[in-house]
Amino acid sequence: MKPFEYNRANDLDHAARLTSDGARPIAGGTNLLDLMKLEIETPDALVDINRVPLGGIEPDGDELRIGALVTNSACAADERIRRDYPVLARAILAGATFQLRNKATTAGNLCQRTRCYYFYNTEMPCNKREPGSGCSAIGGFNRIHAVLGASDACIATYPGDMAVALCALNATVEIATAEGHTRSVPVRAFHRLPDDAPERDNVLEPGEVITAVVLPAPPGGKHVYRKVRDRSSYAFALVSIAAVVRMDGGAIASAALAFGGLAHKPWHDERVDALLVGEVPSDALFDKAADLLLDGAQGHGTNDFKIPMARRTLKAVLREVTGDAE
Template identity: 55%
Template structure:
């Protein structure tokens, strides 16, 4: 047990000031951080408990979207009737993640900020550039069945584990961030998470002491929405591949398409080329298959995860087909 200090600030400004000191970490639900502390992957010297801050509301925005407080639980968010009716892809993604007990405790912002479940990251006896920069990536020559096929680097091939973040990427959400200087900024979700590059230890673009206070959903997009997840067992398993899809069709044509993939990259992956292939194309099998191939065009595989390429293509094509035909 490593010693650490603890405080529970009364307001956001105090929380950010406390978290700006070296070795400090925010804690809310703790569903990821506490696990990592137990195995010595995370070693904070000071915990800043934000669980009592007034960030647990889901409210309407002036433009017809939703503002989701950072501390709204995954259970409450999935059960919110506005989410279920207007953003079903998000409700589906949340219900596909973790167990009911974890969803009760986990928060919306914490879900976005959870760290990879790469087994080499979790094993302090193995080299891992994310955990110990410069030590190497054991997954490159190890058992890499669950690892990335898109956007990876020689420094890290881990994947982001969140289901919710994939749906948020398809919905083009924004993240509301408070800075220690007292300023507020909005970050498109596509810019929140980083690809590994040569600095995989940095998961996001947030600076020290910055705090996510809300997630902003734009007005509901036109068309049908769904989230599909392929995993090794029916529940409580991370995605081999997942897809969040939103498709709007009319008169046999695709008017708009939004896609995001999970289980394939260090961040929720938006296959922009596949989206471009779809817009204006005929709503038929040929278009869906062409888009699916475009989604994996930049894929790079490793000895144990070659199957992810055809799996991703089939999942994307089938999901698009089902949405376009009302399935």
């Protein structure tokens, strides 16, 4: 690990001053420290924000505000999350292990980096790790890579589960800017596609600190998080789907779907949601939804299987979420 300067912040102003000077915030550290050991991340300074008061899950009107430092364990165990936003609890529990979730935080989880093999292999070119060096996954082993929204510079995927559920729920990320203001970004717009700047995973600007994630009023309906992976526990998604669907008199009254494992960001396609609303569930309808989702999907060799897998998973999730069975 490269040497770094360590400072602990006790309040947000202190943290913001240090991040404005280039320090990287560290909370749980489960991803950042791993990457620092491998010298993929080499920050000159860390600011430990664990003692900044950014914890707690508090209602704000109909909304529910999850502090940036709330651990994944605490979030998934919270009674309100389990009752009103079960898709979020399910998605969190589908990721990592109890040990990691006890450290991993809400904000840190959003900012976790790709698990692309070549991003981790400092012997190989990677535009995300070293801009301009090339992409080894294109033409290489790309079993876990993107089939939607990739670019010639990068075909990495966003690896997380929690953010996929937050996308389906249309949650908002609350951010403290370096100038001391607050701005809000929908989770759906927080992560970026790689384009020609894959080194930027999300829209956070230098010096900014995530302060909370805000869930809108409970959406009701049926919630499903389905994750397809190589082993049944402690593995990243090949394909995952978060679905929140409300039925009314045999037709779909509202639908919000988000997809993991397919792209550089949790994938949300409002055309898919819109197609389903007002319709009576049928396999033909679900096929149409998959056609729309996967229009333009492109495999890169070893990840070609993800395209039919995404279709099958979507159909299975839609059958489950629109069915009568509890």
